Amino acid sequence: MPLARIYEVITFYNFFKLTPPGKHKVAVCMGTACYLKGAPEVLKEVKTILNVEEGKTTKDGNFYLDVVRCLGCCGLAPVMKIDEKIYGKVKKQEVLEILSKYMKEG
Numbered sequence: 001m002p003l004a005r006i007y008e009v010i011t012f013y014n015f016f017k018l019t020p021p022g023k024h025k026v027a028v029c030m031g032t033a034c035y036l037k038g039a040p041e042v043l044k045e046v047k048t049i050l051n052v053e054e055g056k057t058t059k060d061g062n063f064y065l066d067v068v069r070c071l072g073c074c075g076l077a078p079v080m081k082i083d084e085k086i087y088g089k090v091k092k093q094e095v096l097e098i099l100s101k102y103m104k105e106g
């Protein structure tokens, strides 16, 4: 199979990554409900604290930041998810506390 065909497939589906994902996947919802309830502020705070852009992994490999369109719990907007845990009604001021639970020690 030509290498170009493999590349075509892995770059088409977002389930596949060309670089290893971080240990913890942070997903910030930017769906309509979350957007209107302050998700842009939450996302900005996550990016600032982790010093990482959407679709990228932090330099220490601990976090991968993803932006999603709806996590299915709009009543809790704004919502962010770390690994399998949902955090609802997230305020910008709470982001550091939430992320610190997943930060490496030392």
Ligand code: FES
Binding pocket: 029, 030, 031, 032, 033, 034, 035, 069, 070, 071, 072, 073, 074, 075, 077, 079
């Ligand atoms: S829009 Fe964010 S959970 Fe639905």
